[in-house]
Amino acid sequence: MAELNPWQTLEALRRELDRVFDETGTRNEPFFRTAFLPGRAARRYPLTNLYEDKDAVYLEALAPGVDPSTLDLSVVGNTLSITGEKRRVAGDVKPEAFHRSERATGKFVRHLQLPVEVDENKVHADYKDGLLIVTLPKAEKAKPKQITVQVG
Amino acid sequence: MAEKTVATPEVPKSNMTESTRHQERYVAPPVDIYETRDGLVVLADLPGVAKDALDVRVDNNVLTIRGHARHVVPGEVTYREYELVNFFRQFELSDKVDQGRISADLKCGVLTLNLPKAEEAKPRQIEVRVG
Numbered sequence: 001m002a003e004l005n006p007w008q009t010l011e012a013l014r015r016e017l018d019r020v021f022d023e024t025g026t027r028n029e030p031f032f033r034t035a036f037l038p039g040r041a042a043r044r045y046p047l048t049n050l051y052e053d054k055d056a057v058y059l060e061a062l063a064p065g066v067d068p069s070t071l072d073l074s075v076v077g078n079t080l081s082i083t084g085e086k087r088r089v090a091g092d093v094k095p096e097a098f099h100r101s102e103r104a105t106g107k108f109v110r111h112l113q114l115p116v117e118v119d120e121n122k123v124h125a126d127y128k129d130g131l132l133i134v135t136l137p138k139a140e141k142a143k144p145k146q147i148t149v150q151v152g
Numbered sequence: 153m154a155e156k157t158v159a160t161p162e163v164p165k166s167n168m169t170e171s172t173r174h175q176e177r178y179v180a181p182p183v184d185i186y187e188t189r190d191g192l193v194v195l196a197d198l199p200g201v202a203k204d205a206l207d208v209r210v211d212n213n214v215l216t217i218r219g220h221a222r223h224v225v226p227g228e229v230t231y232r233e234y235e236l237v238n239f240f241r242q243f244e245l246s247d248k249v250d251q252g253r254i255s256a257d258l259k260c261g262v263l264t265l266n267l268p269k270a271e272e273a274k275p276r277q278i279e280v281r282v283g
Contacts, residue, residue, distance in 0.1 A: 047234040052230045053226055062199045067260070098185070098186045131200050
């Protein structure tokens, strides 16, 4: 091993800290905001990402282990509500049989404001690999219109 | 079942410069572990991990779970609360687990591992004979 250089080590540490704060500052800090809270249930659930293209808004929610049959979605105006339940295990397990219990469980409700008006009749949802994906087509008047420039 | 805390494996350490941007990030998935009469059951939350992106293996008494999560949504991200990251976690198995009969099942983003107890580790009823 090369000789230990304390300045280099400190410099590396400073860079690492800068990087951590840089990252969390620019990106909505999903990790930092919740890192020191007791238990994972103490945060909004499910966590969601929103995506958008010119025809629709897509919501992706992190919901592993949620029984799809308990999921209930509704759209009123531009508010999307998601309710559901995540059960701990199938069947009956005595509490004392648990060696570790880290997964969050329970019922949840979440209301989300969508950035645009959506066509409530065409909303559809898929559940795949623990992700809930809701496709919300934009209302006609919210879609971007291409305007052709006439050359006179 | 002891756990090895290996949070970031195999991160190629280049020479401490600004090259940290594109490293793959790994997190340890939350797990529940409970015991039944026949063995241990491990449940791990692995959202976004498809079956073919999941690798579960036992080597040298170490159980390794590794999964790669993928976004499947089209469009540009406009609001973000999480990022899908890769999952990695290792557990050290005791001899009392019958390693040949471990089974795994991935459903709704939850991995269920059944670790059956070896025959000699199972509780045994001993018949009392009255002489």
